[in-house]
Amino acid sequence: MTEFTSTWLQFLARNGALLQGEDGSGIVGFAAGDASDAALTSFVAPLPDLGLIAATGEDAASFLHTQLTNDVEHLGSGEARLAGYCSPKGRLLATFLMWKTADAIMLQLPREIQPAVQKRLQMFVLRAKAKLNDVSDNRVILGLVGHAASAALPAWFPSMPAAPYAKIDSAAGTLIRVADAFAAPRYLWITDVETAQQVWPVLTKSLPPAGSHAWQRSEIHAGVPAVMQKTQEQFVPQMVNFDIIGGVNFKKGCYPGQEIVARTHYLGKVKRRMMLASVDAGDVKPGTEVFLSAEPDQPSGMVVNAAPNAHGGMDCLVEIKTAAVSEGTVHAGSPDGAVLRFGALPYSLPDAAQVESQIR
Structure with a gap:
């Protein structure tokens, strides 16, 4: 566990998070309300069970374009896209949410398969000027669901993503609106640990804190699969x-x-x-x-x-x-x-x- 991850998880534990696993990668709920997490349709949840791969280098987009099921070369800076990674038999090895930053293409996937998928992708880089880095421990990912989330987020993102898979960047990090669930918008907020610690007390005044399972349930009701x-x-x-x-x-x-x-x-x-x-x-x-x-x-x-x-x-x-x-x-x-x-x-x-x- 990196110092970054440890700092964030210790902060969450002090704020009532119930951690699961040696690395704390499963937030099962919060002491004040984990039993009701499964009923929540509006909440904020830390998502340490998600991994992040950063693809960098001048050939990063062209390399990923030859590996994934979606168009990477024309991925815009204001959008995110879903993509799959298949075996030669056309079977999914991974599903990603991908987006661009100033210097990388980010691939988000379940953390339990991230190391093996990254290693396999790296095998095919060959002569391409591209490098894949595990940045899972350098980012905090928050999942936010509900109209209350839409009302709270403009404090940090004055310009909000208006439709699913639109992306906005600000000094507070990256905000991606993903597919709706429970007839309400859902967002992923990717930021640094300092910002996450500052915004958490504010967010949880209007949004109940929830565990990873609440976010997973929202993904299910949005009809968005994740290969495990x-x-x-x-x-x-x-x-x-x-x-x-x-x-x-x-x-x-x-x-x-x-x-x-x-x-x-x-x-x-x-x-x-x-x-x-x-x-x-x-x-x-x-x-x-x-x-x-x-x-x-x-x-x-x-x-x-x-x-x-x-x-x-x-x-x-x-x-x-x-x-x-x-x-x-x-x-x-x-x-x-x-x-x-x-x-x-x-x-x-x-x-x-x-x-x-x-x-x-």
Whole structure:
């Protein structure tokens, strides 16, 4: 643990944070309200479970452009984009949120896979004038959700990002508006530890502090997947709706797995998609297989992400055969496991119109 990280985590602990793990990378809640975190739809949360890779050098953009599913060369300074990193078989090794700073392209991803993904990307730099640096311990990332967040943030960002994936920079750091959830805006604030310590007492006067799971639940309700260690190489981008939410550019040049991703797109209907669900079980995790009652002998899909909800169960993003929802009940973990209840995502699934009408 670096001095930077230690300073920030010690500050949070003094302010009621309940830390999980030896490095404190999991903020499970705050002493005053962790039990209600799962019910919050407006909050501020520290996110030490997110990692950051900074790509620097004059060839950084062109190098990443040849590796990722989205256009990096034309990434603007006032925007952020989703992007995936695939194996040669077109299966996702990582999902990123990326944006530009004055001297780098930043890649945000789950911290648990960051070292391995960075190492793999570095292997392909070869002669390119590009360098990848782990800057996870040099930044504080805050997640803010709700209209109260929109009202509080202009104190540090007089010009606010007006739409999802717009980015604003100020002396207080970088503010990115990400996909909405709970019919409200969500933001990521990336800053230094000194600024974070100064703004935290002010923010928490109007926004309840929450743990990492509250932010993860908001990501789930926004329909934005994150590839985790247990789900690497499990999904073609379309299986987790990355083509729908702007994570794939089908007009850019080649990248690992591009032929398979493009073939899936151009040759017809996608038969597997990611859907929103809830389940009355507390042990559902990324990588948990799900089973259709009509086909109990083999899994019909997999949990992509999961986070606790207010009812003692979990809210999930589940990759599954689109026909499965109308063919019987879907169970988590085993053919006789807890039943998944499917809900509506905040965007349409063009290949599952019939399923969506049944959900609604």
